[in-house]
Amino acid sequence: MAERSLVFPAAEFRARARRLRAAMNEAGLDALLLTMPADIFYVTGFLTRFWESPARPWFVVVPARGEPVAVIPAIGAALMGRCWIDDIRTWNAPDPRDDGVGLLVDTLAALTPQDGRIGVPSGAETHLRMPLADFRRLEARIRPRLLVDGTDVIQPVREIKSEAEIRMIREICAIADRAFARVPDIAAAGVPLAQVFRDFQIALLQEGADWVSYVAGGARRDGYGDVISPAGMRPLASGDVLMLDTGAVRNGYFCDFDRNFAIGRASDKARRAHAALFQATENALARMRPGMKAADVHRLLSGALADAGHAPLCGRLGHGLGISLTEWPSFTPLDHTVLREGMVLALEPGVELSPGRIMVHEENIVLRAHGPELLSRRTPAELPEILP
């Protein structure tokens, strides 16, 4: 076969469907309707970059009794046919008269009772990846069945990674570790940041990433302005702190961590901030345990930063990851999700050094019974310097 086969044996996917059915039965749902790439990959193993085209909706229905059904554009039949799903229904998309809604209505009607409740992920970190007008048509045509929020079914299942998933995330983290180790060969005073971004993506691919879905970063004297901007043409200058952050992908699984480098000698200010970020992460690595809440991790990180005399960044200080760059939960004071064994998480403390100048630090871990196990190679305690 020229084509790639399933990332995992079918047993992995059967177990996921079983867990989803159990959660549905507990929640009183008769089916889940999934439209997002990550959810569809999770249930079926259907891995493609074709999601980049917004032209066609894709549907997977997971009934509370029975195996998942794919309701998809005909262009995806061959690839879905190499996954473990037996029941694949297709239409010739795009079709402006009916772009799969009729086929989806028939499928849901056959799989759920008339007074059924169908879960559609509708909460935090979810979107509806289909035209809203088609969703309204679906809602009208499926009555008296109700489309209700299914987030509480899919979130707790996806949050716990299997050992097979953890191996995949460890593999892409190791790829990123090797690429980060090459940054001193890529970045130097005088090199435009845009060139550093390009060469870092090349390094990630050379080290084994299938593709690079996310690279961000920044470089300014003693910190950077934000962590989401694309790179500009300004050359790196001695005294800059360079940060690179990546969500590279292998076999559909993401890493998500960053590294900092001083261009030339690190200033005391930058070294102290890096040390505070390192220590905050040490604090969380030593103390995180299953049973804590996401908000507790925020407290561990922000408390350590405050103890070191630094103002923690607003917003979240970490999150889940795996088949998306970011997943539930969020390390904020407001997220009371209970942490459990098998969660894969990014610890991401950040500080504001001066108005508009920040530094961040990120590691990926899997939570075990005894505490965190690192998936990324631990960043050095001292801010590394890239010297001429």
Add this chain to the structure above:
Amino acid sequence: MAERSLVFPAAEFRARARRLRAAMNEAGLDALLLTMPADIFYVTGFLTRFWESPARPWFVVVPARGEPVAVIPAIGAALMGRCWIDDIRTWNAPDPRDDGVGLLVDTLAALTPQDGRIGVPSGAETHLRMPLADFRRLEARIRPRLLVDGTDVIQPVREIKSEAEIRMIREICAIADRAFARVPDIAAAGVPLAQVFRDFQIALLQEGADWVSYVAGGARRDGYGDVISPAGMRPLASGDVLMLDTGAVRNGYFCDFDRNFAIGRASDKARRAHAALFQATENALARMRPGMKAADVHRLLSGALADAGHAPLCGRLGHGLGISLTEWPSFTPLDHTVLREGMVLALEPGVELSPGRIMVHEENIVLRAHGPELLSRRTPAELPEILP
């Protein structure tokens, strides 16, 4: 500035907002509410790969009178502040109590009359990039204002590219042309397809792509099985036809075209199919004119393939592109969109050589008054051979 500045001068964006306001006034809408990355980039110039994280919703409101307002997570304030938008309202996301809905309700309420109609793109090629539960809350809280379909406002405006946009798309097409020219150095019998995909992405970056959002392809004897699969580890073999398709990005603009290569000597079957695809494209290049419909282009392409004795692929045979890998319209028998000067389009005829074995061919053009102008370098008439 380390950070990249706006891709275009502010005048380009002001003109876009003007065109959207004119379309809104014609449609009787009081505002547009935008949530998708492409729409938000189109109006504001806000360019980031941070969309990869599904954690936070982002909103841009374009009122029928007045300039656009950004209602966004605080993490994006610095980058949006370097765009041309003056009115930027932020909240500290993610916030499980209210993730921007209240701020958005206040914004919409201040900008539209009580009986106002607010357009939300809801038709083909659109999604709602916010949690559905939050959209339902918004809909309830904004009453008696109505959230109605805004596709007919945004689609005709985005479909016509400015000369500045056409220059950007021409630039990324030229980058992809140079990367495709290097495929004979990358692909050969014995090289696994996954390695070809990796090296092709590296070539795209080296030739100037900012990032590579899409690579797909296939390689089998006399064609390939589908055009959306990720690459597997099967080595290329003499007799294969290799196809690579890319949507690479520079300054936020996509190319989307593919190229075919025979590994070793091309068979008569593969050469004939390639010639038929080439001729079908020639037919469309010679005859497409503004005023035709999208369905007419489907007829030009599929008619020429049928004349050459080939069965056209089901599904669409091309589409728009620009700030998404694919955009409206679709070259299907059912799409009656009228073609206009300034549309950037992918011509993408495909044939089925035998059950489960296809070949496709793709060029990017801009439609001028006199007909198509190529943006990709025309593929050679003869299927190129990669010989040992």
